[in-house]
Amino acid sequence: MSDPTMGAPVLLEMTVAGALILVSGLCVLCSYRVIRGPTVPDRVVALDTIATNVVAIAVLFALLTGRGLFVTVSLVLAIIGFIATVSVAKFVTEGEVIE
Amino acid sequence: MTTVIMRTTARAVVPIILVVALSLFVEGHNLPGGGFIAGVLTTTAFALLYIAFGLDFLERGVLGRDIEPGKTPSRDRVVIAYRRVFSFGLAISVASGLVPLLFDLPFLSQTYVEFENVPLYGHLELASALAFDFGVYCVVVGGLLTILSVVGAE
Numbered sequence A: 001m002s003d004p005t006m007g008a009p010v011l012l013e014m015t016v017a018g019a020l021i022l023v024s025g026l027c028v029l030c031s032y033r034v035i036r037g038p039t040v041p042d043r044v045v046a047l048d049t050i051a052t053n054v055v056a057i058a059v060l061f062a063l064l065t066g067r068g069l070f071v072t073v074s075l076v077l078a079i080i081g082f083i084a085t086v087s088v089a090k091f092v093t094e095g096e097v098i099e
Numbered sequence B: 001m002t003t004v005i006m007r008t009t010a011r012a013v014v015p016i017i018l019v020v021a022l023s024l025f026v027e028g029h030n031l032p033g034g035g036f037i038a039g040v041l042t043t044t045a046f047a048l049l050y051i052a053f054g055l056d057f058l059e060r061g062v063l064g065r066d067i068e069p070g071k072t073p074s075r076d077r078v079v080i081a082y083r084r085v086f087s088f089g090l091a092i093s094v095a096s097g098l099v100p101l102l103f104d105l106p107f108l109s110q111t112y113v114e115f116e117n118v119p120l121y122g123h124l125e126l127a128s129a130l131a132f133d134f135g136v137y138c139v140v141v142g143g144l145l146t147i148l149s150v151v152g153a154e
Helices: A008-036 A041-066 A069-094 B004-029 B033-052 B057-062 B077-102 B128-154
Strands: B113-116 B122-127
Touching: A041 A069, A069 B004, A069 B033, A069 B122, B004 B033, B004 B128, B033 B057, B033 B128, B057 B077, B077 B128, B122 B128
Parallel strands: none
Antiparallel strands: B113 B122
């Protein structure tokens, strides 16, 4: 960590805290689309966005606390979210996941 | 059939997933990670291959074997190999738990050795829990891939 008198870490901390609040609010807004979404693709896209937001929350939390293990968490979550989105997209378009 | 975009993405992403799984497996004894999550990530890499290239790709495209027509995919030799990996991992886990009993220690006791001046690493810590983790890894990979290929063929 750098010198606390420089002021930059305070600014960084405030920015990260603000970004955390913003991303959490976005998760709540996306959950509205998950519940009310008229069609299945709406819900799928909303769930994928929530997964991406959780990845962002993990990275921001790693920045805030300085713990590197949350970056690993975000990496694994991103991989799982990608696989889930691909398989659901294939199920919606073709009707089966594995041929 | 999947699109070119999907197949190209799968070619790029599968090695990345395998490297992440390997790193999680290796650091498992003193950081978050370990055999289970490494096995799950390896299974997702295989799942991505199955989704992008179809169920026959591992048997025909990678191993270069011909598939007998009319045979159900659950009788493939790949699936039999998955089942063998499952039983192999179970045997490794039980054996690594039983080894401390030979030294008059409780069941599943673990220890570690440290190496100095290892090339590329410098300081290397080798835990005996790695053997148990490897067994868990094999059980997870074998079990999940058996489920995936047999259920995916239905």
